[in-house]
Amino acid sequence: MFEKLLLSGDEAVAQASLDCGVKMGVGYPGTPSTEILEHFSALGGHAQWAPNEKVALEVGIGSAFANARTLVTMKHVGLNVAADPLFTVAYTGTEGGLVILTADDPGMASSQNEQDNRNYAVAAGLPMFEPSDSQETYDLLIKAFEISEKWKIPVIFRMTTRVCHSKCIVEHHTKPGAKTQPFFKRDVKTKVMVPAFARSAHRALRGKLAELAQFNESSDGLVTEFKRDHHVGIISSGISVQHSLEADHEASVLQLKMTYPLPLERIAKFAAEVERCIVIEEGDPWLENQLRAAGIKIEGKPEMYRFGELNVTRVRRILTGDVSPETVAPAGKPPQLCIGCPHRKAFETLRDLDCIVSGDIGCYTLGVMAPFNAMDTCVCMGASIGVALGMRQVLPEEQARRVVSVIGDSTFMHSGLTGIADMVYNRPPTGHVVLILDNHTTAMTGLQEHAATGRSLDHTPAPQIAIENVIKAMGVDNVDICDPTKDSNAFEALLKQRLASNDVSVIIARRPCILALAKIKQYEKNNQGCQ
Amino acid sequence: MHNVVNVVFAGLGGQGVLKASDILAELVFEARLDVKKSEVHGMSQRGGSVSSDVRYGSKVASPMVPEGEADFLVVLDETQVSVNEMRLKKNGCLISPSMIATDKLENPKTVNVALLGALSTKLEFSEEAWLEVIRKILPEKIHAVNEHAFKLGKETLK
Numbered sequence: 015m016f017e018k019l020l021l022s023g024d025e026a027v028a029q030a031s032l033d034c035g036v037k038m039g040v041g042y043p044g045t046p047s048t049e050i051l052e053h054f055s056a057l058g059g060h061a062q063w064a065p066n067e068k069v070a071l072e073v074g075i076g077s078a079f080a081n082a083r084t085l086v087t088m089k090h091v092g093l094n095v096a097a098d099p100l101f102t103v104a105y106t107g108t109e110g111g112l113v114i115l116t117a118d119d120p121g122m123a124s125s126q127n128e129q130d131n132r133n134y135a136v137a138a139g140l141p142m143f144e145p146s147d148s149q150e151t152y153d154l155l156i157k158a159f160e161i162s163e164k165w166k167i168p169v170i171f172r173m174t175t176r177v178c179h180s181k182c183i184v185e186h187h188t189k190p191g192a193k194t195q196p197f198f199k200r201d202v203k204t205k206v207m208v209p210a211f212a213r214s215a216h217r218a219l220r221g222k223l224a225e226l227a228q229f230n231e232s233s234d235g236l237v238t239e240f241k242r243d244h245h246v247g248i249i250s251s252g253i254s255v256q257h258s259l260e261a262d263h264e265a266s267v268l269q270l271k272m273t274y275p276l277p278l279e280r281i282a283k284f285a286a287e288v289e290r291c292i293v294i295e296e297g298d299p300w301l302e303n304q305l306r307a308a309g310i311k312i313e314g315k316p317e318m319y320r321f322g323e324l325n326v327t328r329v330r331r332i333l334t335g336d337v338s339p340e341t342v343a344p345a346g347k348p349p350q351l352c353i354g355c356p357h358r359k360a361f362e363t364l365r366d367l368d369c370i371v372s373g374d375i376g377c378y379t380l381g382v383m384a385p386f387n388a389m390d391t392c393v394c395m396g397a398s399i400g401v402a403l404g405m406r407q408v409l410p411e412e413q414a415r416r417v418v419s420v421i422g423d424s425t426f427m428h429s430g431l432t433g434i435a436d437m438v439y440n441r442p443p444t445g446h447v448v449l450i451l452d453n454h455t456t457a458m459t460g461l462q463e464h465a466a467t468g469r470s471l472d473h474t475p476a477p478q479i480a481i482e483n484v485i486k487a488m489g490v491d492n493v494d495i496c497d498p499t500k501d502s503n504a505f506e507a508l509l510k511q512r513l514a515s516n517d518v519s520v521i522i523a524r525r526p527c528i529l530a531l532a533k534i535k536q537y538e539k540n541n542q543g544c545q
Numbered sequence: 546m547h548n549v550v551n552v553v554f555a556g557l558g559g560q561g562v563l564k565a566s567d568i569l570a571e572l573v574f575e576a577r578l579d580v581k582k583s584e585v586h587g588m589s590q591r592g593g594s595v596s597s598d599v600r601y602g603s604k605v606a607s608p609m610v611p612e613g614e615a616d617f618l619v620v621l622d623e624t625q626v627s628v629n630e631m632r633l634k635k636n637g638c639l640i641s642p643s644m645i646a647t648d649k650l651e652n653p654k655t656v657n658v659a660l661l662g663a664l665s666t667k668l669e670f671s672e673e674a675w676l677e678v679i680r681k682i683l684p685e686k687i688h689a690v691n692e693h694a695f696k697l698g699k700e701t702l703k
Contacts, residue, residue, distance in 0.1 A: 020574040020582075123585040147581070147608070180608035181570055181582040253608075260606040326611040341612070344628045346594025347557060 015188040023177040026148040026184050027085070027115065028053035030155040035191030037082035037110075038062075040070045042428065043459035044089030045124040046178035047117035051087055052462075055472050063464060063471050066395070066428040067092035071099045071114065078108035078168075079205065080196040083159055090118040090131045091394065095429070097134070100168075102207050104138045105215035107166035107222075110194060111159035114140075115171040117178050120296045121323035124458075126375065126394065128321075130297035135170050135274035136304075139219050141226050142170040142274040144252040148182040154271055157235065165222045170274075174296065176253045176323065227275035237280055240267040246333070247288030249281060249301065249312065254294045254324050261329035273301070278308045285310050294332060296324045351380045356525035357451050359498035360420075361386035363506045364449075367513070369418045372402035376422040377458045377527075378451050395425055399433025399448055406442035415513055419448040424456035424464040426481060431488075437518050438489045445491075445516040447509065450481065453527035454534060461530045473537040482522060491517035497525045547578060549602035551610040552664070555629040556621030558592045561657030564682070565619065566597035568661060572670055572678045573601040583608035594625060617667065619660050640664055646701035655687075655694035662698025672699070 021029060027050045031039060039054045039061035041047065055061040064070035067088040074086035088096060093116045100114065116134070119125040135142035143158050145151040151173065158169040203211050204218075230236050246265040248258045255269045268284045270276065285291040285305075292313040293302045302314035315332045318340075324332075331340070351358055361381040364371050365388040373379055373389035374397060382389035391401050398419040406414045421430050430450075437446050456462040463469045468478030482493050492512065498505035505523065512519040526534055552569060556562040563584055570582040584597035598610040610632065618633045620626050620641045633639060640663050642656055650659060658679060665675050672695075679695060680688050 020570060020580065175585065176583060176608060179584055181567075181580075182605075182608070183574060183579065256607045257609075260611075325609050326607050341631070343631065346625065346628045347592070349558065349593035352592065 016185050017188050019184050019186060020181050021148045021152075021184045022049065022179055022181045023145065023148050023151045023173055024049040024179070025053050026151040027087075027155055027173075028057055028059070029184065029186050030152045031085050032057045032059050033187050033189075033191055034156045034159055035083055035193040036085050036159075037193045037196070038074065038077040038084045039087070040064055040073045040077070040084070041087035041115075042067045042070050042092055043424075043456050043462040044092050044117070045459055046119060046175040047087045047089050047092075047115065047173075048459045048462065049178075050085075050115065051471060054085075061471050063462060065465050067096040068098060071096040071103070074112060074114070075099060075103050075106075075108065077196075078110040078112035080198050081109040081194055082196045083111045083194060084108075085113050085115060087115045088117070089125065090116055090129055091125065091127065092116070093131055093134055094129075095395065100134065100140075101138045102212075103168050104140050105207055105212055105219055106205050107219075108162070108168060109166065109199070110196075111162035112168040113155065113158045113162060113171050114168055115173065118172060118174045118297070120174055123175050126392065128297065130300060131170070131172055132273065132300045133298065135172075138170075139223055140168055140170050140274070141165075141223070141272060142172055143271060144172050144273050145177055145271070146252055146255040146269065147177065147180065148184045150271065151177065152184050152186055153235075161226070165226060167219070167222050167226075172252070172273075174253055223275050226272075227277070230272050230275060230277040231279050236270075236272045237277055238269040238271070239284065240269070242266045244287060245289050247284055247291045248294050249284065249291065249305070250294040251301065252296070254296055254329070257324055257326050257329045258294045261326050262333055265333070270301075276301075276304060278305075278310070281305060282308070282310050285312055292333065294324070294329055348383065349380060350383055351377065351386075352528055354528040356453055356497070356499045356523070356528070357381065358386075359502045359505070360449065360451060360523050361388040363498060363502060363509060364388040364418060364420070367506070367509065368416060369513075370405065370413065370416045372398045372405065372417060372419045374398035374419075374421040374425050375458075376425055376456075378420060378422055381420070389420070396421070396429025396433055399430055400436060402448075403433070403436055403440065403442060403446060406444055406446050407440070411444055414442065414444045417446065418509075418513070419446070421448065421450055422457070423450060423452040423454065423466055423481065424462070426450050427465045427479070431484065434485060434488050434490065434520070441518055443516070445518050447512045448520045449509075450520060450522045452481065452522050452524040453530065455527050455530040457527045457529065461527070461533060469537060469541070473540075475541045485520050490520050492519040493522070494519070495522045495524055498523050499525050547603040549600055549605055550617075550668075551615045552599045552617045552619065553596060553610050553615040553629065553632050554599070554619045554621070555594070555596040555625050556657075557625065558595050560595075560621045561654070562595045562621055563597050565621070565657040565661055566599050568658075568678055568682050569599045569664075571682060572675060573599070575674065575678060576670060579603060579605045581605045581608035594628060596629065617664060619664055621657055621660060638667060640702070644703050645698045649697055649701070651690050651693055655691050658691045659694040659698035662695035662700075663702040665695070665699055666702055
């Protein structure tokens, strides 16, 4: 039985996961991937937030080692955090299907960089799928699990913002797939990666990839050829396929759905059949470089199209070789900290005290904007602490004393704890101050729970980690909890006092996110009802 | 063949831009046409500019309306008209709050649905089909106020 739905790419992943019997969905929130696990949970699947992407992938590996179909989700930069387990699970493989979903953000709608995670497929040696719309997302996710299980190899499922957040019509099976029965079978040679075992595991991995390249050459459904005119041929994958189909109605298009390992023979044949063959891809010249290395005669895009998203207009420009300056869209209204946001007072104080603010990833990165102008650095999740400690270690005392780390509660659980360990261990001469802006939620990505909120992904009760207790146990000199919105004078006096001392201190500014307030009250009411 | 119709919605975070585009996309889906809807959210939720594209017809490829090819531009906030005007094709149709009697809205938050009412006068779908989708997508307690807004937008479009 089939049914048609109007689904975003993220929702299509969730629906496919349910329909093909995924037993475990695990990840860390990150635009544009966040809605996948929320939707999977709402459909009745088991989904959980891990404290960060590395833990998410490790939990996923364990679940897949135990023969359960497992989906791990994250945004592109999350895969950097999870890269350590990624490269070695490529060697071990898993019993149950393991799909690692990375949601890239070309154009940086909501990210700190526009890295192209297709590079991870080559670097780690893992097969990769790239859907171009929600229907393909649905079909290919199921295919990815089948391939993962057949070859006992994890699969990278690479989506982009436009695919994640665009809605299209999806036809899906209405009967949920049967879940496999978990078990653990001892097999130390494939699961314990000591050098003696890892050497043969690496060879086994390369053997699987060679087989998969062959499979990609011959399999139906992994390559689609839109045969039209033979003058121009376009080779493309992901969302760029949809733009290409529309940009030139005459051109033939070769769509690659499994983009690693590539079906080079199929591609060479296509390239030879057209007079001019051009690769249309967002981001790095990734396909282009691989095809050139294979000796296939193709054209790539001018460097200016490496930046930002592609669209129909830009693809038309690439096809005509137009490198004239593009029309710049008028600047819209930039985002800002909400009126009533509890972080506003904290940033006003940091600005007034002329602090050097080492910032972090979240809504509060908006502290950089006027009227606050109270953020000096922001690199990646958790960097606020390490970066500030580096500054404190080398700056002259007058400047060192003004350095403050600012980090949110979810980001702190993600990767702040190791920073605190360094602060206690490699104590800077002037001490340090870490300000945790605790608004009881992962606000930036749309109000998700985390290990310190006391609620699970589906907002039902969960054990709650008390951030202050953890920090105290790690040996920080002073741990204070305050509410700058309620009493900004007290907050300012406390911050001044801590900055003047040589202590290592943490100040937790605690007040719920204004957007989350009503929801948190509702969850608490619901949760009391069910106890 | 049904040619592709391009509609761009724009406004500020929190105004209901995405809800309005969801309603149109669902309406078209129910009418059994092909449809794609695109949006970018994330930072834009924090009061910044938001826009969403809906494209429908017998077959839609790209989910994004190409530059200068929008048949309709529905802007929820007058300040966002100049920012988005370039998306409209020559002789395309702009719909904004100043073109309807927003002072008669029972709740100013329903301006998104009022503008859908205005848009409905230009599209092929029946009022009953629109209202059915609005009732399907919005919570029951705000059905009446939104039906009022839809009809107001439809009747007062200048």
